[in-house]
Amino acid sequence: MAFSIRLSSEERQLAESYAKLHSLSVGEAFKRALFEQIESEYDIKIANEAHSEYLADGMQSKPIGELWKELDI
Numbered sequence: 001m002a003f004s005i006r007l008s009s010e011e012r013q014l015a016e017s018y019a020k021l022h023s024l025s026v027g028e029a030f031k032r033a034l035f036e037q038i039e040s041e042y043d044i045k046i047a048n049e050a051h052s053e054y055l056a057d058g059m060q061s062k063p064i065g066e067l068w069k070e071l072d073i
Contacts, residue, residue, distance in 0.1 A: 005030075 007015060019029040054061070 015026050015029060019026045022029065024032070
């Protein structure tokens, strides 16, 4: 899939500088940035859900040894 975005001259210059600094095409730099942002937002969502479960369970945690036993480690 291809797409285009409009950038001001300053934004374009910044994007090109960033891409050059990392030896990427501008397209690849935008693609990486997009997927890094998606991954970060997903990680935050999962962390928030885990925190909510922790609070709902009365803020109960287990010793790491119990976790290892459960996981058979």
